[in-house]
Amino acid sequence: MRKMKIVGMVGILLSMVLVLVACGGEAKNIAIGPAGSATNTVSKLILDSYGIEEGDYNAYEEGFGDAADGVQDGNIDISIGILGLPAASISNLQASAGDVKMLSLSKDAIAHIEENSAYREFTIPKDAYDFLEEDVTTVTAYAILMGNTDTISEELGYELAKVMIENSSEISHAQGAQMTLDNALNGLEDLPIHPGAAKYYQEQGLDFDNPIAELNVSDQPSELVLGTGSSGGTYYPLGGEMATVWNNNIDGINVTNRETSASLENLAAMRDGNMDLGMTVHGPAIDAVKGQGDFNEPITNVAFIGHIYPEIIQIVTREATGIESFEDLAK
Template sequence: MSKGRRTARISVAIAAAGVVALSACAAPDDVEGPGSGNGDGDVEEVFLQLATGSTGGTYYPLGGEIAQLWGDNIDGLQVDTFATGASVQNLRALEGATEDEEAGAIDQSELIMSVNGVAMQAQNSTGPFADEPLASPDDLYAMGNIYPEVMQVVVRADSDIETIADLEGANVEIGPPGSGTEVAARQILEAYGLDPDSDINPFDSTFGDAATALGDGQVDAAFGILSVPAAGIMEVSASNDVRILAIDGDEAEQLIEEDPSYSPLTIDGGTYNGQDEDVVTLTQWATLYSTSALDEDLAYELTRVMYEEADSIGHDVGSQVVLETALDGLGDIEVHPGSARFFEEQGILD
């Protein structure tokens, strides 16, 4: 497993993606894997739900496509998605994954997408989980990375703000409460010597609304952990040139040392209108997580299909769903046994 520091460069084009709706779910306990028969020659259906993120971000549309991919390639499986406040909220949702032997069912309704750094905090009961830790922080299993989660701090190109330190006194969108964006934004601001509660005027919109506010001049800057390019930033830069603020130097080194889920990444110049030069920032990973309540054979199939059929994903980050980075930055979080079996077969996990 590779847990070291990685440097990457990303410059890709934006594409549309579909979504599906929320539904309740439960699976029979005699299902040993997707597509198992019920003794009468019929395929028993398994229903899961995937917690994604806000409608203005990447998780929501991408999660819908991945869910559809699973449904199209795994017999008897239906995965429905729903919008959430993203990482912190999703990790707390995993508390609902339990086994009920008397009812004859295993609640397999919780698959979630989360930033890997926030998942590490959940496991260690730190950050947003310090005062209210998860009931079972060790019952958190990774199923593989999906794409690089790039921190993009965007300002209008005509802004006087040149660095993160220049955000002092500014109106700044730092992300919805409990989102990976908010957690990372606070870490970054503090690394640059700014108190996110008193040295800036913080706002907590979803990135879609934050991008609109930036374009309208209602805020001076917006943080977003997003794919590259980000749809919201593309929309703003269509009518207002923008710049991405660098996160590098001693401050970035400090963040990486304190939180190994971070690694440096360069966004190519020209990715957005107005951003002419390469800019160095930080990335984490959007990762798929579940719990021990998820059937091992089903976890194997979910992982296999996500990587083997990634070319069918229409969203641009589909090209970034690759085995080479599937296990980067997971820290001490264990890989789900079903997913581990697939990674072992592929030779990327001993």
């Protein structure tokens, strides 16, 4: 009897081993972005589109810079980031690791993401990075600038929008080239627009029918805080240059960029009166003003000031992991 029990236990253990092998062994370590960030939200949506639930993987809530270090060290298997194209952090990772692989999303996954968010299909061309051997299918949204309607006057909103467009050549970051009049209203969609920005764009001949936000500015502050993102991503360095350009071209203000966990934190900080300007993906901004998604109630004191650059979901691993797609994790 005892021998039969041992044999039975061995059989159960063997079955467990076979299941683990079939599932790719241990749960993978996936960097999904900081808590309270748009990266975190869309990462969970991407994983959900493959039927990968919390508990099926080890979640690392890291900014992309720290996550890239983890990928290089082998401590993180997959890192998901919302970044400009090309992203210096990915190029730097390839220079250090030498075997970076970028994952594509399946058609079914993209359909699920489009149905449940503001992200839309996007193709990363193979010439975007020297390590790509083929185009990569992913999704994109827009990085936009939102302003606090309790602290940004009509005059200042006008100047902020104007300088973003007319002085963007002073920005050395690659994404500065995206701040053009042709792109200025990308991401506006269902958002209220700041009256100062609206005035500038109307003067430039741009058409839109969005509601004009109401202002409640009693005393225009001279010291302004711009919420950006993690230091390893695109928002923080780009936001620093944007602040410098504003400071150099708008009299009477001083904009300081602040490192944050990005979109959700920036929108909440403006709601709470702790921030004047915030960089965000347009999807969470729409959720914020409608009081949906990650926001239980509408945020009524934020308004669109301008488009910054297209946000591309970029998912990286290393050849050493053996991961070819998210299907490998869903088996």
